Amino acid sequence: MTFTAQLQALSHSRLCVGLDPEPARLPGAWAGDAAKIFDFCAAIVDATHDLVCAFKPQIAYFAAHRAEDQLERLIDHIHAVAPGVPVILDAKRGDIGSTAEQYAREAFERYRADAVTLSPFMGFDSVEPYLAYEGKGAILLCRTSNKGGDDWQMQRLADVPGQPRLFEHLARLAETQWNRNGQLGLVVGATYPGEIARVRELAPTLPLLVPGVGAQGGDAAAVVQAAGRTAPLVVNSSRAVLYASSGADFAARARAVAEATRASLI
Amino acid sequence: MTFTAQLQALSHSRLCVGLDPEPARLPGAWAGDAAKIFDFCAAIVDATHDLVCAFKPQIAYFAAHRAEDQLERLIDHIHAVAPGVPVILDAKRGDIGSTAEQYAREAFERYRADAVTLSPFMGFDSVEPYLAYEGKGAILLCRTSNKGGDDWQMQRLADVPGQPRLFEHLARLAETQWNRNGQLGLVVGATYPGEIARVRELAPTLPLLVPGVGAQGGDAAAVVQAAGRTAPLVVNSSRAVLYASSGADFAARARAVAEATRASLI
Numbered sequence: 441m442t443f444t445a446q447l448q449a450l451s452h453s454r455l456c457v458g459l460d461p462e463p464a465r466l467p468g469a470w471a472g473d474a475a476k477i478f479d480f481c482a483a484i485v486d487a488t489h490d491l492v493c494a495f496k497p498q499i500a501y502f503a504a505h506r507a508e509d510q511l512e513r514l515i516d517h518i519h520a521v522a523p524g525v526p527v528i529l530d531a532k533r534g535d536i537g538s539t540a541e542q543y544a545r546e547a548f549e550r551y552r553a554d555a556v557t558l559s560p561f562m563g564f565d566s567v568e569p570y571l572a573y574e575g576k577g578a579i580l581l582c583r584t585s586n587k588g589g590d591d592w593q594m595q596r597l598a599d600v601p602g603q604p605r606l607f608e609h610l611a612r613l614a615e616t617q618w619n620r621n622g623q624l625g626l627v628v629g630a631t632y633p634g635e636i637a638r639v640r641e642l643a644p645t646l647p648l649l650v651p652g653v654g655a656q657g658g659d660a661a662a663v664v665q666a667a668g669r670t671a672p673l674v675v676n677s678s679r680a681v682l683y684a685s686s687g688a689d690f691a692a693r694a695r696a697v698a699e700a701t702r703a704s705l706i
Numbered sequence: 707m708t709f710t711a712q713l714q715a716l717s718h719s720r721l722c723v724g725l726d727p728e729p730a731r732l733p734g735a736w737a738g739d740a741a742k743i744f745d746f747c748a749a750i751v752d753a754t755h756d757l758v759c760a761f762k763p764q765i766a767y768f769a770a771h772r773a774e775d776q777l778e779r780l781i782d783h784i785h786a787v788a789p790g791v792p793v794i795l796d797a798k799r800g801d802i803g804s805t806a807e808q809y810a811r812e813a814f815e816r817y818r819a820d821a822v823t824l825s826p827f828m829g830f831d832s833v834e835p836y837l838a839y840e841g842k843g844a845i846l847l848c849r850t851s852n853k854g855g856d857d858w859q860m861q862r863l864a865d866v867p868g869q870p871r872l873f874e875h876l877a878r879l880a881e882t883q884w885n886r887n888g889q890l891g892l893v894v895g896a897t898y899p900g901e902i903a904r905v906r907e908l909a910p911t912l913p914l915l916v917p918g919v920g921a922q923g924g925d926a927a928a929v930v931q932a933a934g935r936t937a938p939l940v941v942n943s944s945r946a947v948l949y950a951s952s953g954a955d956f957a958a959r960a961r962a963v964a965e966a967t968r969a970s971l972i
Contacts, residue, residue: 460804460805462804498805498808500799500801500805500806500808500809500812501805501808503774503808503809503812503816504808504809504811504812504815504816506774506816508769508772508774532799532800532801532825533766533798534798534800534825534827534847535766535798536850536852536854537852538726538728539726539764539766539767540766542764542766542767542769542770543766543769543770545770546766546769546770549770550769550770550772559798559800559825559827559828560827560857560858561800561825561826561827561847561858561859562825562847562850562852562854562855563852563853563854563855563856563857563858563859564853564854564857565852565853565854566852566854567854581800581827581828584802584828586802586803586828586829586831586832587829587830587831588802588828588829588830588831588832588833589828589829590829591826591829591830591879592826592827592829592858592872592876593827593829595861595863595864595865595866595872596863596864596865597861597862597863597864598861598862598863598864598869599861599862600861603864606858606861606872609861610858613857
């Protein structure tokens with residue numbers, strides 16, 4: 441099944457649990473022990489997989505701790521216990537030609553991810569090599585809500601008709617020209633629901649990945665309304681779920697937070 | 707010594723050898739054997755280190771083949787045999803906050819690189835965490851010469867005085883606002899020397915990393931002239947050096963190509 445079809449089949453949830461394991465924040469006796477990254481993340485997966493539409497491991501947290509083997513085991517574990525739930529490898533890769541082919545091989549063959557996030561600064565030919573993997577998702581940074589997100593993404597483009605902002609032009613190109621085989625998605629920050637609505641208007645058929653919603657309901661409702669229902673919405677929560685408790689009840693508390701967040705996103 | 711000071715000290719060469727090992731292209735009996743990536747790259751380093759101002763391993767070629775351990779050993783090897791030669795980890799990372807901190811830790815602590823390439827799509831706060839590592843280099847994509855490089859980098863910005871192109875605005879910001887501690891550099895493609903000259907005009911103090919010059923002298927001379935002499939120029943060559951021969955003489959042939967390329971860049 442393709443990445444987009446997987447998302448469509450999981451209509452009971454718009455929650456994606458982000459797996460960003462920081463050794464210092466692991467619960468109880470695991471605190472500080474990078475060798476326990478797999479055990480911790482697998483426990484979170486086991487406690488939440490029926491509540492989510494995706495898992496999103498962030499590769500930096502594994503690479504910084506020489507834990508690529510644990511990331512491989514983790515993704516295998518997700519596919520084993522939750523075979524319908526897609527894995528989005530959050531890597532924000534961005535390169536061209538044979539280097540991009542190597543990154544695609546890393547994401548889809550080595551790690552067996554169903555989708556990967558990409559940084560599109562180098563343009564469409566930095567995206568194309570991922571589309572060679574039929575059915576796999578390629579989710580492009582479009583509008584991020586960090587302060588520096590304004591540096592380029594909010595710039596109005598003088599020579600494009602209508603002088604759209606860069607993120608608007610990107611959303612339109614992704615929808616109308618780049619999404620040849622239904623594999624693209626877009627990352628849009630949760631901070632400004634008006635921008636989510638704008639991206640949805642320009643890209644009505646693309647899945648949207650929205651990072652940065654915590655367990656609070658207010659943001660969540662605004663995001664859901666802004667994103668509409670023409671294509672899948674994937675709202676990520678990482679720390680609020682992962683670190684709901686630092687005690688022995690961490691998995692049960694993670695489930696409770698995931699359940700509340702899932703409910704806020706319906 | 708800082709990255710920039712290392713480059714300044716190596717004024718006998720502007721050649722950077724890119725280490726992009728493709729198992730299928732390894733020489734002789736090593737062909738197809740990903741376990742020989744270290745041996746191959748180490749032989750290239752041993753044969754060329756007196757001719758270069760930097761080595762640039764591209765992490766995708768290691769990650770696709772589960773060869774992170776070989777990349778660690780390779781960078782240790784470079785530091786051992788060529789202690790003055792900086793290692794640029796070509797990773798084009800681009801993320802913010804604690805994720806960027808993890809990537810910086812990966813590049814500078816795990817791999818002991820002297821500089822890392824970054825994709826600045828998320829703006830200045832995706833660059834800042836790397837600057838916390840005193841003396842380490844952060845080299846930003848600015849103007850790439852692939853076809854998709856035009857998609858955003860060449861766009862003129864409607865609301866910036868003078869309506870510069872995005873890559874021009876980036877070069878100016880990097881030079882005048884972002885380079886607080888002398889750690890930044892810029893990636894500029896070799897295809898259009900006029901654009902290298904323009905970046906140099908806007909960023910006279912930043913090291914420039916120019917990928918994509920082969921063993922041919924023509925391009926090289928134009929690049930050197932365009933880049934001027936106000937700050938270091940680092941011109942990368944990967945395949946022309948690495949795969950100069952597929953036989954037992956691969957290291958000697960690599961040295962010959964590196965020597966010719968170095969000479970063309972003086």
